[in-house]
Amino acid sequence: MDLFADAIAWIFSPEAQSGSLPLSEAIWTHLAFTFVSVLIAAAVAVPAGWLVGHTGRGREAAVALSGAARAVPSFGLVLLLVLVFGVTHKVGASTTAFVLLAIPPILAGAYSGVEAVERRVVDGARAVGMTSRQVLGKVEIPLGLPLLIGGLRSATLQVVATVTLAGYVGSWGLGFYIVQGIQIRDFAQILGAALVIVVLAVVLDLLFALLERAVVPHGVAARRSAD
Template sequence: MNLFVDAFAWIFSPDRLTGSLPLPEAIAQHLAFTFGSVLLAALIAIPAGWAIGHTGRGREFAVALSGAARAIPTLGLVVLLYLLVGVVYKSQAAVVAFVILAIPSILAGAYAGFEAIDRSTISAARAVGMTGRQILWKVEVPLGLPLLIGGVRSATLQVVATVTIATYVGLGGLGFYIIQGIQLRDTAQILGASLLVVALALVLDGVFALLQRIVVPRGVAARSARPRAATRAATAS
């Protein structure tokens, strides 16, 4: 318990607002790496995933590519890119590694969202005269959005945890305090910085969980609520 008390005392110490890397700046750097990497990954993965889900072609390739990307050790990739591009582009090397880490989850969420749509819904849209573009934007994208947000949520949690290793190549973020704490053998600093990473992950997870519920179309939400209400009524009776 004293260790956690020391960790919280380290977090809220006035000293965290000064020094070579103040704590607010470290948090901002951590979030910047996270959101920047996830955004870049989304710009690549979402169009590709929607194309796969809409056309039904290329799924096997996407699954193989996602599996290969997940198998790459992120720290090894960061260090390799750092050695290849040099000190000047170390930030870019780290971002590329994080983008590669984030792509599989977003890609899977994008095409899985389309695949989960009942085919009768697509057939009904065609029957009323919708074009392929209209079906894409007015039917598939809205109905597939919850699973896409789920993929972005998963990618964000992976990246926010992995950004910590960026310190190994001289970048900032909360990992700076963890590495420094290991060098100084300061357990309170290591635990304090780790708790902040966990707190960031929990906050981001909560935000995306809420967003995932908000984007569910009203008709789908109402249809899902009716069976649950009927089950509760049957149980009560």
């Protein structure tokens, strides 16, 4: 309990709010890495996932990619890309690693959301004269949004945790305090930074959970309530 008290005290201490990397700046940097990486990953994975779910083409490759991504060691990927990009491009290398880690869950959420739409609903839309593009845009995408948001939720939580590794290759984010704390054996600082990361993850998870519920179409929500 003393260690937890010391960790809480460190979070609100003047030394954490000053120095070469103030805690507030580290939090914003951590979130910036997270949001930029997820946005770039979404720009790539969402259209690809919708196309796979709508046409069925490339589904095996998408499933294999999503499964294989779970076996990729995050730390190893970050270090590998830093070596490939060069030490002068650590920000770009780290961001690329986070984007690559975020793509599979977003891709899975996008294509599974479209695939999950009942075929009778799709057939009904085509029966009233909707084109393939209209079926995708007006039926499959809206009904598949909850699963897509779930994929974004999973990717965001994975990235917000993995951004901590940026502290090993540069003085960015909350991982900086963990690496520094290990070096100087300041366990209160290590735990304090870890607690802040946990809080960020919990807050983001709650926000995505609310968004996931909000995007459920009213008709679907009403039918679920009736069931």
